[in-house]
Amino acid sequence: MPPPARRDLEPGLLNSLDPLLRGWLPRQRWFAGKGLPIGRLRLAQATELVPPGGRLGPLGLLHVLIDVEQPGRPADCYQLLLGAHPLLPSSLVRAALGPAVGGPYDGLTLYDAPHDPQLTAVLLDRLRLPGRTGRLRFTAEPTAAFPPGLTPRLSTAEQSNTSVVYGDAYILKLFRRVSPGTNPDLELSLALARAGSRRVAEPVAWFEAVDEPSQGSAPAGEPVTLGVLQRFLPGSSDGWTLATASVAGDGDFRADAAALGRATAEVHAALAEALPAHRLDGAALERIASGMARRLEETAAEVPSIRPYAAALRSAYDDLAKLGASGGAGGAAGGVTAQRVHGDLHLGQALRGPDGVWVLIDFEGEPARPLAERRRPAPPVQDVAGMLRSFDYAAHHGGNGPWAARHRDAYLAGYAEVSGVDPREQPVLIRAFETDKAVYEARYEARHRPDWLPIPLSALARLAGGTA
Numbered sequence: 358m359p360p361p362a363r364r365d366l367e368p369g370l371l372n373s374l375d376p377l378l379r380g381w382l383p384r385q386r387w388f389a390g391k392g393l394p395i396g397r398l399r400l401a402q403a404t405e406l407v408p409p410g411g412r413l414g415p416l417g418l419l420h421v422l423i424d425v426e427q428p429g430r431p432a433d434c435y436q437l438l439l440g441a442h443p444l445l446p447s448s449l450v451r452a453a454l455g456p457a458v459g460g461p462y463d464g465l466t467l468y469d470a471p472h473d474p475q476l477t478a479v480l481l482d483r484l485r486l487p488g489r490t491g492r493l494r495f496t497a498e499p500t501a502a503f504p505p506g507l508t509p510r511l512s513t514a515e516q517s518n519t520s521v522v523y524g525d526a527y528i529l530k531l532f533r534r535v536s537p538g539t540n541p542d543l544e545l546s547l548a549l550a551r552a553g554s555r556r557v558a559e560p561v562a563w564f565e566a567v568d569e570p571s572q573g574s575a576p577a578g579e580p581v582t583l584g585v586l587q588r589f590l591p592g593s594s595d596g597w598t599l600a601t602a603s604v605a606g607d608g609d610f611r612a613d614a615a616a617l618g619r620a621t622a623e624v625h626a627a628l629a630e631a632l633p634a635h636r637l638d639g640a641a642l643e644r645i646a647s648g649m650a651r652r653l654e655e656t657a658a659e660v661p662s663i664r665p666y667a668a669a670l671r672s673a674y675d676d677l678a679k680l681g682a683s684g685g686a687g688g689a690a691g692g693v694t695a696q697r698v699h700g701d702l703h704l705g706q707a708l709r710g711p712d713g714v715w716v717l718i719d720f721e722g723e724p725a726r727p728l729a730e731r732r733r734p735a736p737p738v739q740d741v742a743g744m745l746r747s748f749d750y751a752a753h754h755g756g757n758g759p760w761a762a763r764h765r766d767a768y769l770a771g772y773a774e775v776s777g778v779d780p781r782e783q784p785v786l787i788r789a790f791e792t793d794k795a796v797y798e799a800r801y802e803a804r805h806r807p808d809w810l811p812i813p814l815s816a817l818a819r820l821a822g823g824t825a
């Protein structure tokens with residue numbers, strides 16, 4: 358079969374992709390609109406990353422951005438990397454977008470390219486070379502050294518995006534639901550790495566979708582971050598795995614929890630230094646409190662089991678707003694600052710290396726929030742509250758509630774030791790942010806893991822009782 362000519366690619370491709378994606382997309386973990394019917398699909402961009410033909414199959418490696426319309430939510434843009442074969446090898450059958458024989462695109466079967474080591478090796482080769490291919494722009498840190506012969510493998514971790522590990526050297530995260538603006542995972546990891554922080558997996562190369570080269574004075578749109586290649590941390594264990602093992606054996610994980618608290622404080626200090634930070638005035642605190650109250654209302658409408666606690670939980674936000682109105686602050690610090698934060702910090706986002714050093718990953722923020730909101734400076738206590746929730750999750754998941762209190766305290770002590778701010782002296786802030794996180798979790802669990810909903814619900818019951 359001759360390769361499709363470039364000018365024929367787009368209409369032919371969309372016709373073939375349309376019926377396949379309607380079945381395939383809702384089965385992907387990263388698909389955000391599960392349960393809703395799929396309306397119009399629009400091909401936003403298609404780029405032949407490697408020309409068709411040759412040893413890489415009739416389609417080469419095709420990069421696609423597709424807009425998906427669904428009722429009740431703004432259109433989502435998803436990133437796809439596609440390969441095609443007349444007859445899929447057995448190792449790729451599970452990656453097929455549809456039936457693995459007699460595919461509809463010029464007789465080819467389309468498949469999800471991250472599963473194909475031949476194609477992901479090509480992607481790594483492309484990342485080595487800064488510059489553009491069509492509307493895709495590739496950038497590499499000048500210090501990056503790419504050793505040859507790194508074997509790619511698709512990561513099997515439970516995750517919101519798709520990652521490919523190269524040898525034991527790099528991990529490439531391909532963002533699946535993308536939107537205009539630099540993804541904070543790239544922005545913050547890069548800022549921390551350039552500041553010399555040892556608490557981050559340094560980005561070495563990344564790629565984005567950018568506008569066509571300017572034809573005149575038209576302003577360029579924001580780049581869309583599509584993928585980031587970072588240092589891989591071989592032999593590391595994630596905090597969730599370590600903590601749940603400790604819960605199960607009623608172990609003592611306090612030294613690690615304290616070290617994680619210190620790591621969090623170090624990251625906060627480095628981010629405050631590298632990126633804008635400012636003191637919040639009363640009006641800003643009131644706005645934060647009313648945003649939390651709005652999220653509570655929205656969640657109560659969707660998750661009926663939190664309704665009995667809603668009125669009592671709102672008092673946590675009222676107290677936060679009063680803190681703003683009184684011009685006061687969260688205690689010892691004498692004021693509340695806002696700075697760039699991790700945004701979705703939990704035990705699964707911390708990796709402990711064989712040397713015992715904690716590194717934080719996945720600075721993307723809460724995936725359900727709009728990008729602009731995720732990039733906004735926020736009080737660092739937001740991350741602290743996220744991690745406290747995670748200790749509570751680990752304990753309740755393992756049926757050992759008392760484990761949580763000891764380890765939450767050790768984490769807070771570690772954080773206070775390095776930051777000089779003891780969150781235990783900021784009960785109003787901690788309670789408001791912990792409540793907000795548990796409300797977010799109730800919605801997350803109701804949507805993705807209903808069996809886990811009792812975990813945030815028990816926290817909301819506790820927080821409604823007024824105890825932090």
Ligand SMILES: Nc1ncnc2c1ncn2[C@@H]1O[C@H](COP(=O)(O)OP(=O)(O)O)[C@@H](O)[C@H]1O
Binds near residue numbers: 519
């Ligand atoms: N730099 C790294 N080194 C080793 N493993 C990593 C690294 N980054 C991520 N991982 C592994 O991949 C998993 C998913 O990464 P994460 O950034 O959380 O992806 P997602 O945003 O898609 O959820 C992590 O839980 C961890 O197991």
Ligand SMILES: O=P(O)(O)O[C@H]1O[C@H](CO)[C@@H](O[C@H]2O[C@H](CO)[C@@H](O)[C@H](O)[C@H]2O)[C@H](O)[C@H]1O
Binds near residue numbers: 517722743746751
């Ligand atoms: O890791 P992601 O960025 O995809 O974050 C989402 O998924 C997390 C679960 O995988 C979810 O975290 C919640 O469950 C964790 C245990 O699985 C627990 O440690 C966290 O404290 C709890 O919030 C996270 O909220 C969500 O955004």
